[in-house]
Amino acid sequence: MSAAYVFFCLFFIQLFRMWGRKNKRDHVCHDGCRHDHNYAGSPGKRIISYSILVFPLLTGFLLPPQTLGALIAAKKGTVLTLKPAQPQAQEEAAVDRKEIVKSEYDENMNRLEKDSVIQMEDDVFEPYYGRISTDPQKYVGRTIKMTGFIYKEEGFQSNQLALTRFLITHCIADAASNRFLTEFDEASAVEQDTWLEIEGTIELT
Template structure:
């Protein structure tokens, strides 16, 4: 009997990957990493990892002369074990193990104002593109993301899960009517992206309307002391594609609030120009500091296929 050391390492790593995915799904932390619509495909990945792990276990105890191992092409994988564990291989395995180490060690963090600043909410708009269609401003971006998400390939095959942002066409229509008709525009999580897009598209139409929203504070260089941005991150797929949906907000006490403070705010919409660009602004009337919500991100609306 011959035990291949590399097969043991591979078995351990596959086992860790499998348990990481099991942990993500059982704790619900998966929603802190990716858009909930990836839950299903990620569960498939979990099952594949478990299968591969089980198969790999049996590979540890193989006879040295690998009967029946076929290499149909000059495959350069490391699977001709040979038991020699070179420095290069150790380096390779540690790269693969690295995300699992950090994944188990650290709690998932919520994206903060620093990241929002890097994304450059207003920098992008004020950059002065000669061709706006080439580089969409954030507002257009948000709108188009929401629109594009309207059809989802999973919606036919699977039932919506509670946290998933599925809506029927009627529901979405109702919500959109509510945006026009309601006394106060309530920026709820499920419709945030859609409302945000509409308001930014035609800020003039909403002047004088009451608005209620919650979000985190972030500030950019060049803001006056009574200005801050109250924003949410919208996650289309994973955190890497997070876009900042934020309203410029104005009230005297704005300077008290540090970045990353969560506020619930009511105010009146108005229009302002920032670096020559017209954008909505909230004149805050009341606000209170709140805890970071359990679901800090908003997701684009997905309507069910009829």
């Protein structure tokens, strides 16, 4: 939506430029001059100029935004499938992309091992999820706290749901859904795509 507002501003800037150009009179003619000055430009050029600005505005304001939710998560695969992980490459991806300095990364990973509650916050979600999914047995019995949206898959029991977050490395096309299968008695009453913050204990099923 922010892009639509930018185009909206550019539209008015271009509009004023075109209006000023239309009324500009720099050419000096002798008496009896009959050639076309083309101040306003041809109708075709004007239509193309306006269309370039109007079309993005219309699509930005009128088309509904595509959100990353349960529908997209369903296309990314089953929650019960764990992909083989390469710990070194996965955990240090943020460092390689210059998103975090090495010392801060090491400090965050030390917190994962020592904190009484594993806080799955935005800035540490990728390396924490990578390490936990690589060696889940190591974290059995640990308390974890995470915010995510609800995804329910066919075959889930009434007390099961998947607390899900998307991880985007470069763009929406490579978005990966990272999920924890979650069990609690009130799961059946929670609607799909609802955002929740859940604190629980890590167990293996």
